[in-house]
Amino acid sequence: MRIRSLAPRLAISLLAVGVLLSGCSNTEEEAPQGAAAELGTSSDINPHDVSDLRDGGNLRLALSALPQNWNTLHTDADGEAGGLARPMMPRAFTTDSAGNLTVNPDYFTSVELTKADPQQVTYTINPKAVWSDGSPITWEDIRSQAQAMSGADEAYLIKMTFGFDRVATVERGVDDRQAVITFKEHYADWKGQFAGEASLYPKSVTGTAEAFNKSLVDEIKLTAGPFTLKSVDRAQNRVVLGRNPLWWGATPKLDTITFSVLDSAALIPALQNNEIDAVGIGSRDDMKTARGTAGIAIRRAAGSSWTHVTFNGAPGSILADPGLRVALSQAIDRQGIATAIQNGLVENPKPLNNHVFVAGQTGYRDNSLAFDPAAAAAALDRLGWKLNGDTREKDGRKLVIRDVMYNDDTWIQIAQIIQQNFAAVGVKLDIVTKPGKGYFTDVIKPGDFDIAHWAWSSDVFVLKNLPQVYRLDGGSIEGNYGRIGSPEINDLIDQALSELDPAKAIELANRIDRKVFELGHSLPLTQSAGNVAVRANLANYGAPGLASYDYTKIGFLK
Template sequence: MRIRSMTTRLVIPLMAVALVATGCGGDDADAPEGSAAALGTTNDINPKDVSELRDGGNLRLSLSALPQNWNNLHTDGNEGNTLALSRPMLPRSFKTDAAANLSVYTDYFTAVELTNTEPQQVTYTINPKAVWSDGTPITWEDIQSQANALSGADKAFLIANNIGFDRVEKVERGVDDKQAIITFKKHYADWRGQFAGNSFLYPKSVTATPEAFNKSQVDGITLTAGPFLVQSLDRGQGRVVLGHNPKWWGAKPKLDTITFSVLAAEATIPALQNNEIDATGLASRDELKTARNTPGIAIRRAPGNQWNHLTFNGAPGSPLADPKLRVAIQKAIDRQGIATAMQNGLVQDPKPLNNHVYLQGQQGYQDNSLPFDPAAAAKELDELGWKLNGDVREKDGKKLEIRDVMYNQDVWVQIAQIIQQNLAAVGVKLNIETKAGSGFFTKEIQPGNFDVGQWTWLGDPFPLSSLNQIYGYNPDDVQGNYGRIGSQELNDLIEQTISELDPKKAIELANKVDRKVFEEGHSLPLMQSHGNVAVRDNLANYGAAGLASLDYTKIGFLK
């Protein structure tokens, strides 16, 4: 499941936090050692045995805004701030190591198995000790309720992604209340990710009705089931404190609390210097230098599964409704030039991301992109009737002028300025519009208030689960396809891909999907996270996690 983020500043578990760099020029001599490593091969979290950690302590992290909805399955909660807060508090079925190898999250489930293929059946056996924070047992009914909510059968549930539950025929009780058997009516390739990665299991009280699903978590999260729960929430100060869950049945956390504070992007490095937070992503060479020169700070790095992109608005009546126009414009954007300008000095060999489905280093990654070709772009614009009139092209008396909408942060603006120059060279005028972090998705992106939108996708080891969410075109069920672009041909190809239980065949089909996404001018991937994170040097088992899950019971400060 893909989670969206408007900013590079989130310290998000499972992935490196920094995405792009401000500043241009220079060489890569200052790039951190190991920055040529591939995603899925390493992480950098200062691993230590818990015996080396002191009891107690407060881990201080930052957010760009408080969640609009604390239910990350809801369309308003499908963003990085919600994810960061939820990971220490909610159940998942699988965890991953640095190489993205999966293992059952035994605190919550003793077994998760594909027990039949015709029909496909998956059996979840819940840990007998697992309870919600009010002491209520976690049971098969929680799984059944969530499957029903995400099925898409009732459009009143405002879901961000169906995560394959539209393919589920039924969920039944197994040998007892602690076992659920999911039977699929159609095969689902990414079945392991339905309660894993960026997707959590919620109590049935949250998923039983549309009213509860849509509104019960708006003001804050209710029942949880992790080592931590919300101890306090101060909206005025923009601060959330997580404390120990007294009903937690697993290993006792080393930390006493985790504090999340809402900070503007430009405030995170000063907060780190002033010992107000303990970790932050580094978005520029200047920030990297500042962090290196700050006493008590270490630089952690592992390539992350966070990537930024441009989404085009192709809704009927929009300026970019014509796919040929979108493709022509995309061919005029120099993605290698952007990567070089923004990431030089932060990675050893900056490269653009050339795939919508897989990240560099993931099995399945290949370059399916269209070439940077401004001459072809100009020719295609001419053929479409957009003729130069001075500096800007016109057609039927209308100028080729588009709005690029983004979170108000320097890195996004500088990327937009490079794109602005690229497009000006072929007679397209790009206007840059910056927006506040609070309500960025609910007020701007979800309603389609953009011609081109910039934000970050936060992925997980289950990329196929996001294909329909983002690239499927279902006019009555937008989910994450905010540009409202697609075709029946692409829908059919997505359906074929997510129905394929053979992993190798699924990868081949997913790359066909990716190529078709490029050809429809849906969106344009720019860069993958470079993964530089500044962390207190005495903080262990936390930092640049790569594809690995973090264990919140083992994060802590050295003795």
């Protein structure tokens, strides 16, 4: 969402490592204490002062696959790339559990809105900040990234613009360590241009489309965080980050962070066998196993990622008709899905009812269409899809829908529920599973689906994702993989992004959300429960909620 605000990065990794489904029951006795906590109220990371931590150690985490592109700004980047980049790349703001922002002093001494009309933001860079080759971080890195992300040159395969399409100029300030950004249009989420999902990259990456698209395909090169890339072992499917010897901030407590590619079924056994140190929990069976594992603690803060169904409305597709998409939306029992997936993991499972905000965020409200199979069936009749045996037909074509998903038990279980829902109104659903590798590049982006599933992962900058996911401008889809949109939604998105009054921006965002439901664009399912099984002696890591990690403070207790 994005949203992410979806901050949308594509978060297949969250599902691969954290949302597994096995046996479900109708009791909630194993829902963890505090499982009704809302996003923005907690951050469960076992907080400790660094004096309580031992020096050194290796934090072992899991990936579902190696990144297809280490450039997190690129359209091919997924959640794997984002998770790997966070300990290594600069961000302008840090976030607490309530979503409050603080300028990150390791990289910037100040980031200020210095003028309102025209909007102008001044970034003053920490004079100690350098890239991992020793070269200084300067205003030219900021200017280069602004130009790359503006969308002016379509050769740059950007994930989203992050508002740089609204930037007029980026100029040198008082010296090379200051950049002054002047906007040609107001941009509400200006604090998220180099924060949240957006890292600052060196001009060597963003200076040309060739470098932007291809220079980080195999590995990341220049970094500027407390950790840097130490090794990529493709034979072992393993990535190791080590301390950055040129890091100017607080010395990290950990020596290394190791990411190993593991199949989803291997995650809990790896935790039990002391091969990894943390894993998301998505089933009651996994919760029981993790609780019964010596040295493991369950931590929870409601997550900002969410699962959904995307419809393919491209011209010529079976779901090109918005009326048909809306009818199918009304046939899907989202409460039934929430109960099946999250029973025993949260105290009162509920579906997510908003495409922009997650429950617990300021601005969240229910704009959804009600589950109504009778209305869905009547709409299908009106549209000319008449029952012929068990399956509806129109003009000799059967109403058969291909549901495409990552090959994981949770997604399959969700699809099976939808399959039953559709059968009740005379629609046949074929379940098609795909491996994690190439899922977005080879399947989702080309539109090789009728409906599909993945998770959007959000940050606090929710408005920036609106054009990525819900705008449709000619042949440009960015993250709108269902190719569904309208001029009215485009206009509302422009208004929301230009609105510097937060209350008015929230109202516009909710109007957009309702229009997205009414167009049959996609259907939110569930918000992440946020349960994480973690080594009990691991501090300052676990379930952060909206908060960002300080990677210098993560470590093991003495």
